[in-house]
């Protein structure tokens with residue numbers, strides 16, 4: 001209930017802000033963690049420092065921004081990128097999955113599902129400009145897009161690394177990975193929790209193109225121009241034909257998936273694994 005009220009408030013505040021900024025001449029709207037520019041090809045920038053982790057607030061604002069773009073019939077495509085230097089997204093927020101109660105885990109997971117379904121089944125053209133590290137949920141965001149351009153910086157890695165955290169990528173993460181890179185590569189990468197360098201990601205098909213870092217946005221824009229030249233109705237029907245079965249697979253078992261997640265993440269052994277992983281992240285800093 002509280003979240004629904006927050007969501008209504010954000011939508012309202014978001015549309016007021018949108019109007020105000022339009023008067024200033026820049027066609028954009030924003031909430032705290034997501035900035036959307038609608039001048040030229042729409043660009044959605046995640047800005048939840050330090051690492052663009054997908055906290056509940058960030059997920060909510062992301063979903064609301066997408067909803068607003070979907071409702072604007074003049075917007076046919078969106079470039080998804082990050083405002084945090086060197087990070088596309090660190091994925092799901094570990095602090096939403098650690099040390100909380102089952103009701104919180106269920107609420108969080110419902111919102112993860114909702115964002116995924118909205119992104120994956122979007123009628124808009126989605127191109128990701130991956131300008132930084134993109135593990136797990138970050139990779140998931142990119143995989144939802146129709147085309148992925150990654151910056152050629154060996155420090156940036158991408159992949160579903162859940163098994164390294166002692167957790168398991170849900171079946172719908174796995175389905176999308178299989179759809180993208182094939183069963184054998186997905187099986188190996190999921191078991192090993194592989195984080196691919198840009199060159200490896202290109203080779204295996206996790207991304208479609210790798211370009212010098214200063215060209216990632218211009219390349220994403222030129223890809224968008226090419227995709228925008230295709231008639232919407234035929235492209236959208238084709239996208240739906242390709243993605244419907246994967247989305248339906250979750251839609252028909254959303255509640256069960258929430259229950260599974262909640263009971264899995266609540267286990268002492270899983271909480272211990274997450275604790276160790278968080279400690280490792282802290283120690284890395286020295």
Ligand SMILES: CCCCC/C=C/C(=O)SCCNC(=O)CCNC(=O)[C@H](O)C(C)(C)COP(=O)(O)OP(=O)(O)OC[C@H]1O[C@@H](n2cnc3c(N)ncnc32)[C@H](O)[C@@H]1OP(=O)(O)O
Nearest residue numbers: 050051053090091092093094095133135136137167168281
């Ligand atoms: C059934 C269960 C299924 C659940 C499916 C799960 C999907 C997921 O997405 S789980 C999350 C997986 N994400 C990761 O493994 C990424 C972990 N983070 C990193 O590897 C790095 O932080 C980095 C490469 C993204 C960035 O490195 P760097 O620039 O060196 O920044 P720091 O490591 O110093 O991090 C800064 C700050 O942020 C905290 N943090 C990092 N990632 C997360 C996260 N995913 N959630 C929450 N918080 C995160 C990190 O702990 C640092 O915090 P402070 O020490 O308090 O500054």
